[in-house]
Every structure is written in C-alpha cells, then in structure tokens.
Amino acid sequence: xxxxAIMWDWLAFAVRWLHVICAxxxxxxxxxxxxxxxxxxxxxxxxxxxxxxxxxxxxxGFYHIQKYxxxxxxxxxxxxxxxxxxxxxxxxxxxxxMIVYWAGAExxxxxxxxxxxxxxxxxxxxxxxxxxxxxxxxxxxxxxLGNQPxxxxxxxxxxxxxxSWGYHQVFTGRAAMLHLGAFTATIMSANVFLVIIPNxxxxxxxxxxxxxxxxxxxKIAKLRSTHNNYLTLPVLFLMLSNHYPLATSTHYxxxxxxxxxxxxxxxxxxxxxxxxxxxxxxWTWAATAMLFVAVMWLSTAPLRDGDxxxxxxxxxxxxxxxxxxxxxxxxxxxxxxxxxxxxxSREPFQEGFLWAxxxxxxxxxxxVARAASEIxxxxxxxxxxxxxxxxxxxDEEREKIVAWYRSRPEGLAELALN
Numbered sequence: 001x002x003x004x005a006i007m008w009d010w011l012a013f014a015v016r017w018l019h020v021i022c023a024x025x026x027x028x029x030x031x032x033x034x035x036x037x038x039x040x041x042x043x044x045x046x047x048x049x050x051x052x053x054x055x056x057x058x059x060x061g062f063y064h065i066q067k068y069x070x071x072x073x074x075x076x077x078x079x080x081x082x083x084x085x086x087x088x089x090x091x092x093x094x095x096x097x098m099i100v101y102w103a104g105a106e107x108x109x110x111x112x113x114x115x116x117x118x119x120x121x122x123x124x125x126x127x128x129x130x131x132x133x134x135x136x137x138x139x140x141x142x143x144x145l146g147n148q149p150x151x152x153x154x155x156x157x158x159x160x161x162x163x164s165w166g167y168h169q170v171f172t173g174r175a176a177m178l179h180l181g182a183f184t185a186t187i188m189s190a191n192v193f194l195v196i197i198p199n200x201x202x203x204x205x206x207x208x209x210x211x212x213x214x215x216x217x218x219k220i221a222k223l224r225s226t227h228n229n230y231l232t233l234p235v236l237f238l239m240l241s242n243h244y245p246l247a248t249s250t251h252y253x254x255x256x257x258x259x260x261x262x263x264x265x266x267x268x269x270x271x272x273x274x275x276x277x278x279x280x281x282x283w284t285w286a287a288t289a290m291l292f293v294a295v296m297w298l299s300t301a302p303l304r305d306g307d308x309x310x311x312x313x314x315x316x317x318x319x320x321x322x323x324x325x326x327x328x329x330x331x332x333x334x335x336x337x338x339x340x341x342x343x344x345s346r347e348p349f350q351e352g353f354l355w356a357x358x359x360x361x362x363x364x365x366x367x368v369a370r371a372a373s374e375i376x377x378x379x380x381x382x383x384x385x386x387x388x389x390x391x392x393x394x395d396e397e398r399e400k401i402v403a404w405y406r407s408r409p410e411g412l413a414e415l416a417l418n
Contacts (some may be wrong), residue, residue, distance in 0.1 A: 003406075005373045005376055005377060006381060008099075009377055011099065012096070012099050012100060015092060015095050015096045016096055018092045019092040019095075022088040022089040022092050023089045023093075023239075025085040025088075026085035026089045027232055027236075029082050029085055030228060030229065030232060031232075033082070034225075034272065034275070035271070035275040036054055036065060036067075037067065038272055038276040039054055039275050039276065039277065040052025040054055040067055041053060041054065046066065047066070047072070048073060049068050049069070049070065049071070049072060049073060050066045050067065050068055050072075051067050051069045052066070052067055053065060053066045069215065069218060070213050070215045070218055071203050071204075071206070071213045072207075074207065075204065075207040075208050079204070081197070081200075083192055083193075083197050086188070086189050086192040086193070087189065087192070087193060089185070089189065090186065090189035093182065093185060094182075097126070097178070097182055101126065101175055102123050102126065105119035105120075105122050105123055106119045106314070108172060108174065109122045109123070109171055109172065109175050110122035110170065110171065110172070110175075111170070111171060111172045111173075111175075112315075114168075114170060115170050117170065122170070126171075126179060129166075129183060130179075130182060130183055130186045133159075133183045133186060133187060134186055134187055134190045136159065137156065137187050138190070138194075138195075140152060140155055140156065141223065146220075146223065149223065149226070152223075153227075156227070157258075157261060157262075160180070160184065160258065161254075161258045163180060164176070164255075164257040164258055165254045167180055167183075167254070168253055168254040172249075172359070173245070173248035173249035174242040174358065174359070176248070176253065176254070176257075177238050177242065177247065177248045177253065177257060178238065178239070178242060180238055180257055181234075181235050181238030181239045181241075184231050184235050185235050187227075187231070188228045188232070188235070191224035191225070191227065192224075195221060195224050196224055196225060199217035199218070199220055200217075200221065202217050203217055203218070229268060229272070230264060230265055230268050231261075231264065232264070232268075233263070233264035233267055233268060234257075234260045234261045234263070237260045237263075237264075238257065242358070243358075245355045245356070245357060245358060245359050246296075246299040246300070247295075247299065249355060249358075249359040250299050250300070250301075250355075251301065252298040252299070252301055256295050256298050259291050259294055259295050259298075260295070262291055263288050263292065263295075266284040266287045266288045266291070267284070267288055269281065269284050270284040270285070314370075316366055316369055316370065320366075320372070321369070323369045323372050324365055324369050326404055327403075327404065327407045328400055328403055328404035329365070329369075331400055332368065332375075332400060332404045333365050333368050335393070335397045335401065336368050336375060336379075337362070337363060339379075339391040339393045339397070340362045340375075340379070340385065340386060340391070341362050341363045342391065343356060343357060343386075344360050344361055344362035344367075345361060345362070360374070362375070373405075375401060375405075376401060376405040379393065379398060379401055380398050380399075380401035380405060381402065383398070
C-alpha cells in the first residue's frame with residue numbers, strides 16, 4: 001500500500017477528466033440553445049403555435065429548427081431530451097469534491113487560522129451549505145420576486161456575495177472558491193433536475209393525453225434557464241481558480257469572487273444581445289475590463305497596505321509526525337528546502353512570485369511533512385517540480401524522496417490530492 005498515493009492521484013485525475021468532459025457537453029449545449037433561442041426569426045409560414053425558426057449550416061449540411069413556446073399540437077414520434085449533460089456534470093463534480101476536499105479535509109478544507117473546526121465539521125458545512133443554498137434560491141424563485149426577474153437577480157447576487165464571505169471565514173482560499181462554484185453549480189443542476197425537466201414532462205404528458213398544455217410551465221422553466229445562462233461563466237472561473245493563488249489566497253478573495261459574478265453578467269449580456277440581433281453593446285467590454293482591473297488591484301491590495309497576514313499552520317497529524325522520523329527525512333528536508341523553497345516560501349524570492357504557488361510552503365520540517373504526498377508525486381515519481389527543473393534537482397535526489405516516502409510505516413499513506 002506504499003503507492004496508494006499514486007493510485008489515489010490517478011483516481012482524482014480520472015474523475016476530474018470525466019467532470020471536464022461532462023461540463024463541456026453541458027455548457028456547450030446550454031450556450032447553443034441560448035443563442036438559438038435568441039436568434040429565432042418570425043416567418044409567415046410557421047405552423048400553428050410555433051414562435052420562430054432558424055436556418056443553420058454546419059458540417060456540410062443545413063438544419064431547419066422551429067421552436068414552440070408551449071408545445072406542438074401533437075406529440076412528435078421522436079424527442080431528444082437534454083438533461084444527462086447536467087446530471088453527469090454535477091455527479092462527477094460532487095465526486096471530485098469528496099475525493100479532494102472531503103477525503104483531504106485536514107489538508108485542504110478547513111483553515112485553522114480562521115476557525116477551530118474539525119475536518120468532520122468542515123465536511124458537514126460543505127455538504128449542508130450546498131443543500132441549504134438550493135432551498136433558499138428555490139424559495140426566492142417561488143416568491144413574488146419570481147415575477148420580477150431583475151429584482152430576483154439582484155437578491156441572488158446578494159446571496160452569492162454572502163456565501164462568498166461565509167466560505168472564506170471557514171475554509172482555505174482554494175476550498176472557499178471551489179465551494180462557491182459548487183454552490184452555484186448545484187443551483188444550476190437542480191434547476192434542470194427539479195424544475196426544467198419536470199415541467200417539460202408535464203407538457204409532454206398533457207400532449208399525450210390530448211390536453212392543452214399550460215404555458216406557465218414553460219415560463220417557469222425559462223426563468224431558471226436564464227439564471228443558468230448568466231451563472232455559467234463565473235462557475236468556470238471558480239472551478240479554475242485553485243490554480244491561481246492571486247485569486248484564492250489573498251485578503252479580498254471573497255470580494256474578487258463577487259466581482260467575477262458581475263463579469264459573468266456583462267460578458268453574457270454582450271453575447272445574448274448579439275445573438276438576439278439587437279446590436280453590439282460595447283459598453284459591456286469597458287465594464288468587464290474595469291471589473292477585471294478591480295480584481296487585479298484587490299489581489300495585491302495587502303501589499304500596498306502593508307498588511308500581509310500569514311496563515312497559521314495546522315498542527316501535524318500523528319502520521320505526519322511519524323513521517324518526520326522516517327529514515328532519510330533530514331536529507332529530504334534539505335533537498336526540498338534547497339530546490340523548492342525559493343518559490344514555496346512565506347516570502348518567495350524567485351522572481352515573478354508574490355505568494356507561494358497554491359499557498360503551499362516547503363520551508364520547515366513541518367511544511368515538508370504536511371506536503372509529503374505532493375512532494376512524492378510532483379518531485380519523486382514525476383519530474384513536474386521544480387518547473388523546467390529550474391533549481392537543478394538531480395535524479396539521485398528524487399530517488400531519495402521516493403525512498404523516504406516509501407520507508408514510512410504501513411497504513412500511513414497520505415492522499416495525494418491536487
């Protein structure tokens with residue numbers, strides 16, 4: 001079981017790959033149908049009940065698409081449902097969340113410098129917040145605000161800002177951003193699973209029974225679909241943010257996340273307006289650029305304020321303490337400190353680094369013990385680190401890292417979570 005970290009890392013990679021594939025399918029179909037819906041044209045020859053049509057060309061063929069606001073007069077022989085893209089994206093994302101942040105809660109979820117919570121308590125907050133978030137959002141949509149789309153969007157934005165602040169009071173920077181993305185993605189997928197698809201099934205059942213479908217179901221589904229449209233781009237940013245400490249690990253990260261949601265609105269508004277053939281609102285470019293400049297300014301604001309706080313490192317676990325006593329530890333610590341700490345230090349001296357990548361410190365013996373599995377994977381089994389071998393780590397040194405990691409007692413395999 002000494003190489004359990006390698007197997008776990010490949011499992012995380014496989015689930016991450018699946019998640020990306022599903023997300024591409026869901027986002028791609030979502031973007032396509034939003035553009036199609038906005039670009040529909042009226043025509044005199046449309047069938048009864050048809051709202052508009054669109055001619056498209058792709059892959060050497062022509063496509064003729066017509067949309068019915070409620071439903072056609074008769075149930076078609078063949079009907080394609082777009083739902084599994086959403087379901088598979090959420091399920092694979094939830095699995096990845098469990099692999100990375102629940103199984104590695106002590107390392108990557110709870111920040112001891114912010115709150116005194118056990119890993120299990122952190123997991124309960126993680127799971128509970130996703131459920132409560134959907135319930136709160138769904139309640140808002142079913143309230144009188146549901147008839148005031150702009151007001152509802154403003155309240156939803158306020159909810160997201162509050163969640164951003166709350167997550168950053170408990171979790172590590174990476175986990176806070178990721179959970180805000182998962183919070184939003186849960187709302188989006190639940191919209192599909194609990195509202196959009198059930199409403200469409202009601203319409204289909206009415207058609208098959210010869211009843212006239214109620215148009216209210218289409219109106220409700222349209223509102224939820226519009227929300228999904230504007231939330232997609234911020235979710236992508238939040239899911240990618242864990243690679244960029246300037247976004248996740250700075251004093252104003254929760255405000256940065258809030259501004260990203262506004263950027264998602266301005267970007268999607270430009271595309272939506274263009275797809276609807278209503279012009280090109282170039283003001284959205286300026287607004288997006290200004291918001292991004294504000295994000296960059298906030299990411300380095302503590303440097304100008306002279307108020308840089310270093311997170312309090314969590315105590316070593318029993319298994320990590322035993323790693324410091326494993327044969328070869330002192331030599332490995334010397335290797336890591338010499339080859340890696342120029343970037344992975346509390347005050348990096350490698351040019352171009354303001355913070356340690358991913359907030360990972362590799363200076364002290366305790367730092368090395370906490371990051372044992374990552375060092376093993378990144379610098380022992382593979383040559384991923386140092387990047388481009390900028391510090392000249394030798395093969396003999398990598399072999400010593402592998403030998404030290406494998407010499408620890410059985411049953412102390414640390415999970416390599418990326």
